[in-house]
Amino acid sequence: MAYNLLKGKKGIIFGALDSNSIAWKVAEQAYEEGAVFTLSNTPTALRFGQLDELAAKCNAEIIAADATNVADLSNVFEKSMEVLGGKVDFVLHSIGMSLNVRKKRVYNDLDYNFLNKTLDISAISFHKMLQVAFKMDAINSWGSVVALSYIAAQRTLYGYNDMADAKSLLESIARSFGYIYGRERKIRVNTISQSPTMTTAGSGVKGMGGLMDFTERMSPLGNASSEECANYCITLFSDLSKKVTMQNLYHDGGFSNMGMSLRAMKMYNKSLGEDLDIE
Numbered sequence: 001m002a003y004n005l006l007k008g009k010k011g012i013i014f015g016a017l018d019s020n021s022i023a024w025k026v027a028e029q030a031y032e033e034g035a036v037f038t039l040s041n042t043p044t045a046l047r048f049g050q051l052d053e054l055a056a057k058c059n060a061e062i063i064a065a066d067a068t069n070v071a072d073l074s075n076v077f078e079k080s081m082e083v084l085g086g087k088v089d090f091v092l093h094s095i096g097m098s099l100n101v102r103k104k105r106v107y108n109d110l111d112y113n114f115l116n117k118t119l120d121i122s123a124i125s126f127h128k129m130l131q132v133a134f135k136m137d138a139i140n141s142w143g144s145v146v147a148l149s150y151i152a153a154q155r156t157l158y159g160y161n162d163m164a165d166a167k168s169l170l171e172s173i174a175r176s177f178g179y180i181y182g183r184e185r186k187i188r189v190n191t192i193s194q195s196p197t198m199t200t201a202g203s204g205v206k207g208m209g210g211l212m213d214f215t216e217r218m219s220p221l222g223n224a225s226s227e228e229c230a231n232y233c234i235t236l237f238s239d240l241s242k243k244v245t246m247q248n249l250y251h252d253g254g255f256s257n258m259g260m261s262l263r264a265m266k267m268y269n270k271s272l273g274e275d276l277d278i279e
């Protein structure tokens with residue numbers, strides 16, 4: 001159901017690859033809520049993904065960019081302002097990739113060139129995006145910038161590897177730039193810490209099936225889906241959250257504040273062959 005929450009708003013959505021992508025769902029919902037926006041992803045993603053389909057559906061122009069490249073990012077903001085007819089009101093950073101994860105290099109045997117790439121693609125690109133937008137004065141006052149994070153920034157989760165370091169840096173950048181953007185331009189910068197979600201990036205995480213089952217059992221409200229994550233992004237882009245900034249906002253069904261749940265304990269005890277009478 002649409003509420004016209006983004007009526008008259010302009011935006012840029014980075015990171016939609018296919019229909020499983022969180023950014024894809026955000027684009028669909030932003031469109032339904034009345035926003036106009038451009039879409040961006042790497043030239044490779046544009047070749048192999050399905051972005052054309054989304055662009056046609058949302059009446060959006062696609063602007064190719066490697067988010068680690070400042071010139072590419074400047075081009076995205078410049079072209080977007082041209083196409084949309086002025087400064088933007090919202091930006092979504094939905095970008096992440098680790099070559100160490102892809103090439104199965106474990107955390108105590110990292111390839112450092114890969115680590116640099118992980119940090120650049122998954123975190124420093126957010127700083128680059130913010131700095132480019134700030135210098136170009138490309139975002140309207142009371143605009144909103146959101147990046148997607150994961151609880152591995154705070155807690156160690158087996159298999160998340162160097163992406164944990166990238167997410168810590170990403171959240172720190174949201175705070176540091178959020179202060180400057182808030183003070184100087186009244187623009188908010190936040191991260192959403194999302195439940196594990198079965199997407200192309202998500203399925204690269206070691207043991208993703210088991211992890212999702214665990215977090216589902218641990219979260220009183222269950223895992224948050226990509227559609228629900230998109231809903232949350234829309235509220236943060238809307239005028240209903242004008243004073244929320246510099247936050248890492250958990251969108252995880254309560255997982256982040258749990259230690260042990262009944263459903264997880266039952267499963268764990270079953271695996272130990274202990275049929276405890278717990279309710």
Ligand SMILES: NC(=O)c1ccc[n+]([C@@H]2O[C@H](COP(=O)([O-])OP(=O)(O)OC[C@H]3O[C@@H](n4cnc5c(N)ncnc54)[C@H](O)[C@@H]3O)[C@@H](O)[C@H]2O)c1
Pocket residue numbers: 015016017018020021022023041042045065066067068093094095096097121148149150193194195196197198199200201202203
């Ligand atoms: N899926 C999950 O379990 C989960 C949980 C929490 C947070 N997140 C975060 O959500 C975000 C979106 O991931 P997703 O799960 O929708 O997966 P996804 O694979 O659909 O999206 C990742 C995107 O990053 C893009 N990308 C990679 N390198 C890039 C570069 N150099 N420049 C520009 N774009 C680049 C990819 O092309 C892709 O579109 C990521 O930051 C991810 O870490 C995902």
